[in-house]
Amino acid sequence: MAEEAHVLVLDIFNRFDLEIKAGRSGIKNKITVSDIKRPGIELAGFWEHFYPERINLIGTTELSFLRGLDENVFIERIDEYVSYDPVCIIVARGEEIPKYLLKRAEDKGIPILSTKITTTRFSSMLLNYLEEKLAPLTVIHGVLVDIYGIGVLIKGESGIGKSETAIELVKRGHRLVADDIIEIKKIGELRLSGSAPENARYFLEMRGIGIINVKTLFGAGAVKHDSPINLAVRLEKWVEGYDYERLGLDDHKTEIMGLEIDEIVIPVKPGRNLALVLEVAAMNYRMKTMGYNAAVDFTENIMKK
Structure with missing residues (x-):
């Protein structure tokens, strides 16, 4: 116990x-x-x-x-x-x-x-x-990356490409917080904070290569000790014919430790640049928090026409 x-x-x-x-x-x-x-x-x-x-x-x-x-x-x-x-x-x-x-x-x-x-x-x-x-703590599987100051939790089944996407994001100037095992603390009643277990901090597993130390390979600026969790991204295999979100008018949520955070589903298929997609998702999330919703703006423009 x-x-x-x-x-x-x-x-x-x-x-x-x-x-x-x-x-x-x-x-x-x-x-x-x-x-x-x-x-x-x-x-x-x-x-x-x-x-x-x-x-x-x-x-x-x-x-x-x-x-x-x-x-x-x-x-x-x-x-x-x-x-x-x-x-x-x-x-x-x-x-x-x-x-x-x-x-x-x-x-x-x-x-x-x-x-x-x-x-x-x-x-x-x-x-x-x-x-x-003294915050309550839980452990989940996934990858946590800081993208433009937004804590993005990447989820998905094993082998979907979470770690590879994280490395590509690091190469683009963003920071890895945790890979595979994420310790999440509920701080107060409104905030979630994620970090890696101390013995696994800054390490990342890439299939075919093995374990790498992101801090050693890319420098101290490529990693972050902890990060708030603002947005969840679930990667799943692209299913032909499935009606994926096109406008972004509907808000989807996921619950962690009794708190709801925004979640988006990203379909994955060969050739898709997931790092770029996640960058856009993080920037779009930031714009929403600042009061601007592109989907609503687009719809209103269509209605005016």
């Missing part, structure tokens, strides 16, 4: 160059959720929906509230706070941390880190980092 995705408090410490104030023994605590908690209402005494597995972010507001409490109430709230064993506490703006909180965190092994960045800004940075690192 695969281990649950996680990052360590140590990873956060290193990534954002934080200062550790207490609880160094908990620096290898595992963080498994991307949500962040600002424990304002909890410090006011309401603990019903407190989730200690979330990183706790404390700013000026929370500390001002704590400093205004009666000493006995303050001690009671801190004791209850640390009793839940929050995975990590980060204090923003370089604020001075109450000594009693530092002492109790040290006793319990709860890491308290400090940053000089403002609370809102750091919250945004941390959330983006955690969503990327």
Whole structure:
């Protein structure tokens, strides 16, 4: 069974160059959720929906509230706070941390880190980092290529020509992301990102030749570590008499990890320049995202005539 995705408090410490104030023994605590908690209402005494597995972010507001409490109430709230064993506490703006909180965190092994960045800004940075690192992941077969900044996922049955098309695209100045095995992460609720497994990164299989290293052969500019997945292209053998899309008025979608992305079907037959077709598909997709649809424009021109 695969281990649950996680990052360590140590990873956060290193990534954002934080200062550790207490609880160094908990620096290898595992963080498994991307949500962040600002424990304002909890410090006011309401603990019903407190989730200690979330990183706790404390700013000026929370500390001002704590400093205004009666000493006995303050001690009671801190004791209850640390009793839940929050995975990590980060204090923003370089604020001075109450000594009693530092002492109790040290006793319990709860890491308290400090940053000089403002609370809102750091919250945004941390959330983006955690969503990327802890994003749900799936593995699919295909080829992922960056064409004019558009992440194009090439699908199709074995031997249809996916890898050969990718190499031709690389020769035309585009970048290979992954061949054969693609690890796809769902980042947030609206974005898919694809990359190659670390042990297969930049390698590509060509039948009759074998495994090649695209980075070694074509240079660092021919590869890319990861890419958003914007468009899916399914290659399939040309069937004579089949009514393939001619105008492009109908939008087709494919679903990956609960998200729908645009998909087009490209029929394959000898002599067809697939790399050129995919370049045009990527450029046409970009024009659609900018609000221009050539098929609709063409149809409207015909209707006007």
